[in-house]
Amino acid sequence: MDQSAEMIESAVDGAGGLRTHGVGKHFGGVYAVRDVSISVGDGEIVGLIGPNGAGKTSLMNVISGVLTVDEGDIEIDGVSITSLATADCARMGVARTFQNIRIFSQLDVRQNVQVALTTALRHRASYARGLGVDDFLDILGIADVAPRKAGTLPYGTQRRLEIARALALYPRVLLLDEPAAGMNETETEALMETIRSLHDRFDFGILVIDHDLRFIMNLCQRIYVMDMGAIIAHGIPAEIRANPKVQEVYLGGRHD
Amino acid sequence: MSLITQTAARTILPAIVLAGAAALVMLLGQPFHERVAYVFFTNLIIVLGLQVFMGNSNVANLGHIAFAGIAGYAVAILYTPVALKAALIPGAPFGLDNVALGLVPAILVALAITLLVALLSGLALSRLTGVAATIGTMALLVIVHVVLVNWVELTRGPRAFYGVPVIFTLPWAVGAAVIAVYIAKLFRESQDGIQLRATGDNLLAAKAMGVDVERVRLKAWILGAFLCGTGGILFTLFNGTIAPNSFYFSQTFLTIAMLILGGMRSVSGAITGSIVVAVGFEVFRSLENGPVILGIDLPEAFGLTGFFLGAVIVLSLTFRPMGLMGNDEWEDVWPALRARLAGRREGRP
Ligand SMILES: Nc1ncnc2c1ncn2[C@@H]1O[C@H](COP(=O)(O)OP(=O)(O)OP(=O)(O)O)[C@@H](O)[C@H]1O
Ligand SMILES: [Mg+2]
Numbered sequence: 001m002d003q004s005a006e007m008i009e010s011a012v013d014g015a016g017g018l019r020t021h022g023v024g025k026h027f028g029g030v031y032a033v034r035d036v037s038i039s040v041g042d043g044e045i046v047g048l049i050g051p052n053g054a055g056k057t058s059l060m061n062v063i064s065g066v067l068t069v070d071e072g073d074i075e076i077d078g079v080s081i082t083s084l085a086t087a088d089c090a091r092m093g094v095a096r097t098f099q100n101i102r103i104f105s106q107l108d109v110r111q112n113v114q115v116a117l118t119t120a121l122r123h124r125a126s127y128a129r130g131l132g133v134d135d136f137l138d139i140l141g142i143a144d145v146a147p148r149k150a151g152t153l154p155y156g157t158q159r160r161l162e163i164a165r166a167l168a169l170y171p172r173v174l175l176l177d178e179p180a181a182g183m184n185e186t187e188t189e190a191l192m193e194t195i196r197s198l199h200d201r202f203d204f205g206i207l208v209i210d211h212d213l214r215f216i217m218n219l220c221q222r223i224y225v226m227d228m229g230a231i232i233a234h235g236i237p238a239e240i241r242a243n244p245k246v247q248e249v250y251l252g253g254r255h256d
Numbered sequence: 257m258s259l260i261t262q263t264a265a266r267t268i269l270p271a272i273v274l275a276g277a278a279a280l281v282m283l284l285g286q287p288f289h290e291r292v293a294y295v296f297f298t299n300l301i302i303v304l305g306l307q308v309f310m311g312n313s314n315v316a317n318l319g320h321i322a323f324a325g326i327a328g329y330a331v332a333i334l335y336t337p338v339a340l341k342a343a344l345i346p347g348a349p350f351g352l353d354n355v356a357l358g359l360v361p362a363i364l365v366a367l368a369i370t371l372l373v374a375l376l377s378g379l380a381l382s383r384l385t386g387v388a389a390t391i392g393t394m395a396l397l398v399i400v401h402v403v404l405v406n407w408v409e410l411t412r413g414p415r416a417f418y419g420v421p422v423i424f425t426l427p428w429a430v431g432a433a434v435i436a437v438y439i440a441k442l443f444r445e446s447q448d449g450i451q452l453r454a455t456g457d458n459l460l461a462a463k464a465m466g467v468d469v470e471r472v473r474l475k476a477w478i479l480g481a482f483l484c485g486t487g488g489i490l491f492t493l494f495n496g497t498i499a500p501n502s503f504y505f506s507q508t509f510l511t512i513a514m515l516i517l518g519g520m521r522s523v524s525g526a527i528t529g530s531i532v533v534a535v536g537f538e539v540f541r542s543l544e545n546g547p548v549i550l551g552i553d554l555p556e557a558f559g560l561t562g563f564f565l566g567a568v569i570v571l572s573l574t575f576r577p578m579g580l581m582g583n584d585e586w587e588d589v590w591p592a593l594r595a596r597l598a599g600r601r602e603g604r605p
Contacts, residue, residue, distance in 0.1 A: 064464060090466030102461035104454045106521065106583050115454040118447040119466030148595070149583070169466060 016077045017041040017205045018063065018094075018173040024071030025055075025062050025229075032058035034229035035072070040173050040205035045195065047216040048209045049240075050226035051249065056209045057099055059226070060175045064096045065089035076172050090116075091123040093172030093204075097162040097179060105151030112150050112161055113137065116168035127170040139201070140164040140194060156187045160194070167198070174198070176208040180215055188212065192219055217241065225249075259445055267438045269586055270527055274300075274437075277531075278430045290426055292538060297429035298491040300530040301436045302507075303514045304523065305483030308440050309476045311520035312449055314456025315385055318508055319377075319393030322400035323370050323481040324488030325503030329404060329411055330366035331489045332420045332498055335359060340419040348410055359423060367485055373400075374481030375474075382473040385459070397508060404500040411500070418497040429490055436483050440523045441585075443479055448472050453521075506562070510537070513565045517572045519579020524586040529579065533568060540564040 018040040025033040032055045040046045048056050061067040063074055065086040074082045081092050095116075104112050113133045120128050137143040140160045145153060150161060159179055166174055179195070180188045192215060199206065210216050216223060217237040225233040225240060227249045233240060240246055274297070281293040302324055310317040334357045336344070341353045357365065377396050384392050405414050443449045452472040455462040463469060492498050510533070518529020540563075546556035572579060584592055 066460065066464065086460070086463035087466050087468055090464055096464055098461065098464075102458045102464075104457040104461065106457050107450065107453060111450050111453075114447070115451050115462065115467065116465040118451055123466060165465065 016172065017044070018207070019075045019078075020059075020063065020072060021075075022072035023059070023062060023069060023074060025058055025067055026070055031055075031229040033062060036226075036229075036231055037072075038207075038224055038231065038234075040207045042172075042203050042205055043199065044205045044222065045199055045220050046205065046207050047220035047223035047237075048207055048226060049211070049213065049216055049223060054226040055229040056226055057177055058229075060096060060177055060207070060209070063089075063173075064094050064175060090119060090169055093124065093127070093169070094175065095166035095169040095171035095173070096175035097159070097166055097177055099177040099181070099209075101155075101158050101162060103150045103153075103158050103161055103165070106149065108147055108149050109137065109142065109153070109161055110134070110146050112165050113168045116165045120168060120170045124170050127172075129170065131168075133168070136164045136168050139167065139198070141190075156183050156191075159183070160191070163194075167202075171204050174204055174206045176206065178210050179208065180210055180212055188215055195219060259442065263438060263442045263445060266441055266585065266587055267434065270437050270524070271434045274433055274527075275430055278426055282426060292534075294424075294426050294429050294494055295491065296530065296534045297426070297433040298487045298494070299511060299514065299534065300433050300527065301487035301490065302484050303511045303518075303526045303530050304433075304436045304440045305480040305485075305487065306511055306515050307480075307520055307523060307526040308443055308483060309473075309480035310515065311522070311526070312444060312452040312456060312476055313473050315473065316390040317393045317480075318390060318512070319381075319396035320480060320484045321503050321508045321511065322397045323374060323484040324491070324507070325400055325404060325500070326373055326488070327366045327370040327485030328488035328492040328498050328503060329417070330369045331362050332417050332492050333410065334365055335362035335493070336417075336420050344412055344417065344419065345409060352410070363489055366489055367482065370481055370485035370488075371478060374478045378474045378477040378481075382470040382477060397504070401500055401504050404503070414500060416497050416499040420492055420496045420498070422496045423493040424490055425494075429494070432486060432490055436486065437523060437527065439479070439483065440526070443476065444523055448475050452476050509562075509565050509569075513568045515579075517568050517579060519581035519583075521578065521583045522581045522585050522588075524584065525579045525581035528581055528586075532580070533565070536564055536568070537561055 020036055020038050023033060023036045024031065036059055048059070050056055058067065062069050065084050065088065069082050073080055076092050076094065079092065081089050081094065084092065104115065110133050113136050117133055134143060134146065137146055140163055142157055142160050142164060145157060150158065153161065163176065163179065180191050183191060195206065196219070208216070208219065220237065222234070222236060223240045224231050225246050232249065233243045233246045235243065278293055281289050302320065306317060306320045333352055336356065338354060338356050341348065341356070345353050347353060381389065381392050404411050411417060451462065451467045454465065455467055455469050455472065459469065488503065514529040514533040515526055516529065517533055518527065519525030540560045543554065544556065544558055544560045546554045548554070
């Protein structure tokens with residue numbers, strides 16, 4: 001990859017996908033997110049890294065309507081979703097997973113996906129492509145546990161279920177908050193393949209947070225680096241690896 | 257198989273159990289037992305109504321009996337013959353002392369009034385969760401009770417409203433209860449039911465999956481009110497006499513105990529709890545009168561039944577918070593057990 005991130009970004013400019021413009025979020029006097037402008041174009045896999053407490057999850061919360069926006073604007077396909085409540089953001093095509101898993105533990109695996117698919121069929125009919133609950137389970141490779149109660153699944157499978165559930169929204173952008181957390185190397189490798197297959201199969205963009213830099217560098221076409229609420233660097237993986245600011249704040253020992 | 261037929265198949269077992277129990281009572285029991293059984297079935301319908309909202313949404317509801325009261329009083333006022341009403345509620349508002357509807361219109365209007373109140377109260381209450389919901393639903397119960405007690409020209413106030421024609425017999429109650437089981441099961445497995453259960457399980461995740469929380473809660477609230485109202489109507493048209501206290505705290509307490517003991521998350525939990533608590537309640541009621549058992553003359557002990565219900569609620573919340581059935585329907589118990597055994601054999605947790 002010798003294209004620079006700016007070139008890629010300008011190529012997706014005007015096209016569909018997620019865009020934030022100067023987004024800010026503060027708790028009391030403390031900025032968790034400060035003046036963040038990012039884009040995730042159709043078919044892109046974009047990484048978001050940064051040390052603990054950098055504001056990565058807060059940014060996803062703001063984009064998905066879980067937190068209200070204090071400053072700036074958020075758009076999907078050029079339509080502002082800035083002031084929408086969580087459920088309405090989902091209906092506009094923002095799908096997400098959670099850093100601390102939030103499956104519907106008392107429902108079975110199929111029903112977990114059904115919850116999202118019902119939303120898609122009712123409110124995103126023009127995007128729905130006729131896939132059924134079992135298709136989404138197949139895509140994530142968890143069809144064999146379909147009738148199991150979700151709360152009884154192993155950790156890694158629960159993370160996969162969260163992705164299957166998010167896919168069933170037929171999203172325009174998929175936000176993955178540390179999807180590989182708690183997974184061993186083999187599981188992480190397999191998850192990476194799965195996410196790549198999503199990229200091949202669907203046309204939505206993916207924004208993925210992780211602390212595993214190898215995972216992010218191998219998976220993503222572009223990477224944003226966050227620190228203290230702000231984007232401090234942006235580039236293709238090679239640029240990020242070489243960026244001295246990044247090495248200082250993120251690669252240089254502060255990473256857990 | 258579509259959901260409709262699948263749910264019908266899943267209703268066969270409870271239908272057999274309920275109809276079988278009723279048949280036994282009718283064949284072997286005294287008229288007194290038949291009365292107890294009838295009231296059991298009206299309570300069961302009310303518990304199912306409670307399950308539809310509370311069990312699926314995981315939001316406490318202490319106000320469901322209000323709907324039984326509204327529907328019960330509405331059908332009593334609409335269906336009692338004019339001659340009797342002239343004595344009971346002379347000069348009733350809206351000229352209601354001068355008109356009496358036929359049975360079916362009276363029931364339909366009573367249900368319509370109940371649904372209207374459910375819609376209005378639901379629009380306000382579906383926004384609430386946690387303590388606010390508990391207090392809000394209880395306030396509804398108190399408001400309806402205060403109206404029944406104080407709107408003397410319409411309801412006779414705290415005095416009993418008697419002389420309502422007695423229409424229904426045990427088989428009617430069984431039939432209605434089986435239909436109520438079917439409706440509750442159908443809702444639980446419907447798209448709205450699954451979305452509502454998702455909100456009860458993890459509210460934030462449900463919102464992130466685009467679930468309109470207020471809308472699915474409102475649907476369940478109205479459907480639950482419909483079932484509770486049906487229970488109130490069946491009770492009134494069997495008992496012939498009602499009073500505001502027929503639809504107040506003791507009835508609330510009884511049906512809540514039934515649902516909590518059985519497990520509010522499943523329809524089978526509602527049925528199981530209703531059966532167990534009803535049997536226990538009758539045992540304690542007979543003990544209240546100080547019977548002679550094994551030659552020992554027990555003292556009278558009024559209040560034992562209330563003690564029993566309190567103990568049921570406290571003990572099941574303490575030792576089995578998910579109730580006897582947990583999250584399972586009767587037909588799930590065997591497959592779930594088998595899966596757990598298989599899991600243990602493979603060394604899975
Ligand atoms: N609801 C909240 N109320 C107050 N402060 C919050 C809230 N959520 C997050 N914060 C603060 O905002 C900052 C950013 O937190 P955030 O969870 O977004 O970081 P993160 O980059 O996701 O970190 P990690 O890598 O540990 O997940 C932290 O200082 C955190 O304490
Ligand atoms: Mg985080």
